Amino acid sequence: MNVKELLFEKLDAKQAEMVKHRRYLHQHPELSFQETGTASYIKDFYKNKDVTVTQPVQGSHAIIVEIKGKHPGQTIGLRADFDALPITEEADVPFKSLNEGVMHACGHDAHTAYLLGLADAFIELKDQLSGTIKIIHQHAEELPPGGAQQIMASGVLNDVDEIYGIHVVPVAGPEVIGFNKENAFAGSSTFTLTIKGLGGHAASPHKTHDALVAGTNFVNTLQTIVSRRIDPSEMGVITVGAFEAPGGANIIQDKVTIKGTARYLNDDLEQFMYEEIEKVAQSVAVGFDVTYDLDYQFGYPVLYNHPKQTNHVVDILSASKGDYFEHLVEIPAVSGSEDFAYYLKEIPGTFYIVGCKPEHTETPYMNHHPKFEVNEDALIVAAKSLGEIALNRLMATE
Template sequence: MNVRDALFEKLESKESDMVKHRRYLHQHPELSFEEEHTAQYIKDFYKGKDVTVTQPVAESNAVIVEIKGGKSGKTIGLRADFDALPINEEADVPFKSLNEGVMHACGHDAHTAYLLGLADALIDIKDQLAGNIKIIHQHAEEMPPGGAKQIVESGALSDIDEIYGIHVAPIVGPEVIAYNKGNAFSGSSTFTLTIKGLGGHAASPHKTRDALVAGTNFVNTLQTIVSRRIDPLEMGVITVGAFDAPGGSNVIQDTVTIKGTARYLNNDLEQFMYDEIEKVAKSVAVGFDITYDLDYQFGYPVLYNHPEQTQNVADVLSTSTGDYFEHLVEIPPVTGSEDFAYYLKEIPGTFYIVGCKPEEVEEPYMNHHPKFEVNEDALLVAAKLLGEIALNGLAARE
């Protein structure tokens, strides 16, 4: 039996374990940088196994597991994240979140579950591996600066030759695997603008400096950055997600708080968007005689899938089409962001998408929705995919 068949046989025998892992983690979600129990669950899983387990980042929950193969070769990194989101779950599942206001609404429970299953299978056949595997259980993907940046800066991945990861998405079912090359996921930054005016009585607006009107002008003018300041051939998005101006109908408010995000597929736009948003804030301050504070947080960079590694994997997967999945599709860039981008800035590799649309659902709830659900058939597909990628990266011999 060749190494691929041996790995797949092991994975199939561990599918029920992956489902159990996923459901336990789903019931016990933890927020970014607070995943102590999740990290302990992962470390406990590896107890007694012939691997090296480390926590490379001080005062964080990242766990790295090294599987040493029986033959010499490269070192391949495989990563899954394990943090949850501050969302109150509304999905009708028997393993619903037990932590009020916290939910695995992005699928990181599934990511961790399939990587635990894959790691276990790789450990079983490690003597047949032509190289080493580093399993990266990453904390805090959802909150910048993110766990990936901390792991990279720790130096724990300095010996890795290639790195790969997967995200589940319910756009399609588990029979579909998607990939893209080059600038694949957008970079992102977030901002909070606090506008301070002079409040007063609604009947005497001339005696106030209306922060709400100034804020409305700021929001409207922001849209001209994309429509008039960025090349139409470049992808740029600015979205205001919160406009907070509580008060009564007869009160002109003193203060308004506005929160938003900027996204881009060209890293050159990262600084440009900040500069333009700052200009708009300054112009509003002058025009409406208010003061402001702009808290701007540069987030994740553009995720760049290295073309050589992406094409190599696509070529290998094309021979597996019809086996554990049905369709391999190349897709356009994704406007979502991922801190896996930090790994790819330093290490060649690529990031794939596996469909997880629940069966018999026409309009699935997307990632980050309180009713988000995962088709658990995606766990075995993802484990086989990442396993096949790893074996290909190691150039495994039969």
């Protein structure tokens, strides 16, 4: 039996344990940068195992597990995130969140569960491995500046030759693995605009500087940035997600707060979108005789899947198609963002998708929805696919 067959045999034996990990983590979700219990659970899992466990980012919950093979080879990084979202769960599952207002609505519980199972199998096989595997249990993917940036800044991954990661998404079932090349996930930024005017009586608008009208003009004009200022061949999105203007029917407001996000698949658009949004705010301030404060936060960069490593992944997984999964498909660029992008800025690698659509569900609830669910068969698909990629790349010479 070769190493891949041994690995798969061990993963099959650990499948139920992976599900158990996932359900425990699902019941005990924690927000970004607050994952104390989750980190303790992960560290406890590695107690008394023959590996090196470190927490390289002071004051954070990131955990790096180093598995050294007996033979020389590359150093490969495998990452899973473990933070949750400020969402009240509505999914009807017996292992529902016990933390009010917090939910694993993006699948990070599943990510951590399959990586724990995979790491355990690799530890048991370390005498037959070439090279070194670095298991990256990452905190705070959901909240910029994000955990990946902190881990990279620590230097703990400076010796990593290649890095790989997965996200579960219910666009298809676990029988489908999706990949894309080059600019694969959008970069993102967020903004909060506060407009201050002069309030007053609704019957005397001429004696006011209406912040609400100025704000609605700002929202409408924003739409021209993508439609008129960006090359139509480029992907750009600007979305306003909140418009806060509490008051009464006969009161003209003196302040409104607007929150939104910008997305782009070209890093050159990051600064450009900021400058254009600032221009719109300036023009509204002049036109409506109001003042403004723009708090603009640059978020995650565009995630770039390195073509060479992505091609290797396609070749590796193509050989297993029809075994533990059925379809390997190239997918379009994704408008969502991922802080795995920080790893790929410095380390060659790729980030791909495993379907997690629940069985007997025609229209699944997507990631970040309060009724989001994971088909737990995705755990074994994720573990096996990432496992065989790591085995192959550990021994790679190019």
